[in-house]
Amino acid sequence: MLCLYGVQGVASSNPAAPTKRNKQKASSSELAFCFSASESRDQELPSPAEHNTLLAMTASTAAWLDSQIADVRAELDRLISYGPDPEFIPQLAEWLPVVPCAGLIDLYYDIWYCVPSRLAFRIAVLHMHDAEKLSDFLALAERVLVDALACDAFAEQIHDDDELYEITGWLKRRSRQQS
Secondary structure, eight states: OEEEEEETTEEEEEEOOOOHHHHHHHHSSSOEEEEOOSOOOOOOOOOOTTOOOEEEOOHHHHHHHHTSOHHHHHHHHHHHHHOOOTTHHHHHHHHOSSOOSTTOHHHHHHHHHHOSOHHHHHHHHHHOOOHHHHHHHHHHHHHHOOSHHHHHHHHHHOOTTSOHHHHHHHHHHHHHHHO
């Protein structure tokens, strides 16, 4: 069993055999991301008492985490330590094999968490790899995609393979109409 334990703001890999002690540790008082792995080692890790959530991850998600550059991995570790929506990291891993640079993780999560359109998230992940442009997209999407009606209209008109200027143009027009 491979576990990522949230440890005071930093999550670290711990390939550990599924021992009784590790099962108790994972189900007791910490944030742990656990999944199967072929490697078996046993190592104690401290854990923050305020976390008591166990979230399942696949081995492919763990490999994805390990493939990120150090700065991106540090951002992911900070996010993991806060206990993000359990669907966020696997979805990000599926759509973006390598996060191209630091500074994007929090913005991607803000879109995931604050904008009720998974299409907007998918567009951001697939096409926006610049923090400034991503921040602008987040602000615009937050203003426009506020409810199911707006998200449905967005999904009817926009597809994730559309050009970015078409997508942002639609959001800007919709924003002006709301004003």
